[in-house]
Amino acid sequence: MKLRRALHNFIVAALLPLFFSSPLLAQTERLDTLFAELAASDESAAPRIEREIWSEWSKSGSPAMDLLLQRGRDAMAEGDTDAAIEHLTALTDHAPDFAEGWNALATAYFQAGEFGPSVQDIARTLTLNPRHFGALSGLGMIFEELGDDARALEAYKAALALHPHLAGAQEAVKRLEAQATGQEL
Numbered sequence: 001m002k003l004r005r006a007l008h009n010f011i012v013a014a015l016l017p018l019f020f021s022s023p024l025l026a027q028t029e030r031l032d033t034l035f036a037e038l039a040a041s042d043e044s045a046a047p048r049i050e051r052e053i054w055s056e057w058s059k060s061g062s063p064a065m066d067l068l069l070q071r072g073r074d075a076m077a078e079g080d081t082d083a084a085i086e087h088l089t090a091l092t093d094h095a096p097d098f099a100e101g102w103n104a105l106a107t108a109y110f111q112a113g114e115f116g117p118s119v120q121d122i123a124r125t126l127t128l129n130p131r132h133f134g135a136l137s138g139l140g141m142i143f144e145e146l147g148d149d150a151r152a153l154e155a156y157k158a159a160l161a162l163h164p165h166l167a168g169a170q171e172a173v174k175r176l177e178a179q180a181t182g183q184e185l
Helices: 002-040 046-057 063-077 081-094 099-111 115-128 133-145 149-162 167-181
Strands: none
Touching: 002 046, 046 099, 063 081, 063 099, 081 099, 099 115, 099 133, 115 133, 133 149, 133 167, 149 167
């Protein structure tokens, strides 16, 4: 029985890439195009491109996982961080390679004031999706909240390297650089 189960698991593991590689490859190509457009865009086109990137990031490949993501986001929008964390934890348990699930969970923990778990989930997000400017910006906000302005500035600049028009990060960099160099009155 153990041998049969091991063989079954081996076959499933071997076949999974065949079923999932095409959509993932298409998503990567689409994201490559969107990031190139974002880098070349002006401030008026950037919000549209950013929405398209977020839309691509939000596609898990599973309607059930997409529903958990939406339920978690809806709970956050309603201010119910406990429910959001519950939905998003279920999502990351069932889809551990879905970067946006980890990012949403990090956001829920941030909203709950739990910075440690938020940073851990941001790290997981960035491991799965190194171009996640939202996660980098969130990391900057956490460092800023903790009073680590140097690391916050570094995180915001990394986000801007990916998304040059990311409004919150632009203001944060200006503010933190002004604080670091001092301002004349």
